[in-house]
Amino acid sequence: MKYYNEILDLGIFTRQDIQRIIKNSKTAESFLSRSLKKGYIKRIKQNYYVAIDIANNTPFCNKYVIATKLDKSNYISYHSALEYRGLNNQVFNEVVYSGHKRINDFEFEYVAYHFVQSKCDLQIETNYDGVKVTSIERTMIDCIDQIDLAGGIEEIYRAFDSIHNINEDKLIETLKFYNKKVLYQRAGYILETFKNNLGISNATLDYIHSQIGSSKCYLNSSKKVSNTTLNKKWNVCVPNYILTILSKGSDDNEF
Known part of the structure; x- marks a missing residue:
């Protein structure tokens, strides 16, 4: 199909992108309509499209690429950042x-895309596949701050049990x-729980402790x-069931 290689190079594209490639707006509209009907491309959401691998009828771009290409400021966060790095227990x-640019939640290919307004631009990394992720x-820290966006406290515990030798300066930053203060309290407790495999020093824990609040959370x-x-x-x-799991240890494969 003519122009197919060009849209493959784009990955995620808009109607305006097609018009820039084809040069003629009417021809571009015709190409877009014909390609949608034949299944060469699929509509992700309003004015966003992706090329389809005709052999298996799946998008050439995975869900992480799709999310981050909808706007140049986008990056993978919270439980999806754990999942992207293979640290998830649940799928x-x-x-x-x-x-930075709010996008209404939508669904594409049985995957729900949930946007959370960025509160911080620290430590956003770009990986080999072009995906930006915290x-x-x-x-x-994001997951401890917004536990519901992390998949729950159990998911955090299972993930943290698989992480080793983190950068303490980045945590503190x-x-x-x-x-x-509440975040310092929660983070201090959880980081101390996994201090050995995370490589958390007493000095770091002491600093975090110096910042906690006097009210319980x-x-x-x-x-x-x-x-x-x-x-x-x-x-x-701390929920008693979490304490029960911790007391059993890893021999029972709780994490």
Whole structure:
């Protein structure tokens, strides 16, 4: 098909991109309409399209590429950043991504795309496939900050159990940016729990502890929940089922 190689090079493209390639607006509209009907391309959302591998009827771009190419400021975040790096336990039919330009949530090829407004531009890395994603360290703090966007506290624990030797300076940089006492409390408790495999020093934990608040908070909720135990060091109320899992250890393959 004429122009097929050009749209493959674009990956994700708009009607305006097609017009720039073909030069003639009427011919471009005809090409777009014909290609959609024949299944050479598919519409992702309003005025965004992707080329299709005709052999298996799947997009040439994966869900992470699609999310990050909708706007140049976009990057993969929260539980999707864990999943992108292979640190997930659950597989979600959802991509969470952030950026500056708000995009309404939509679904494409049975995957839900959920946009979260960017609050921070720190530690956004570009990988070999062109996908932009938050660093491991920032992802960790983001997930602790917004546990619902991380897939829940159990998902965070399983992910953190698989991470080794992180950059402490990057952790502190992110914590300082958000500058929330509750976040310091939750992060301190969780990071101390996994300090050995994460490579967290006592000096880093001491700094985090110096920033915590005097009011207690709940590990996995902004509201009061039942069946918790207060960790007095961090002023964090921890769900008892989490303590039970931790007490069993990795021999039972809980994480």
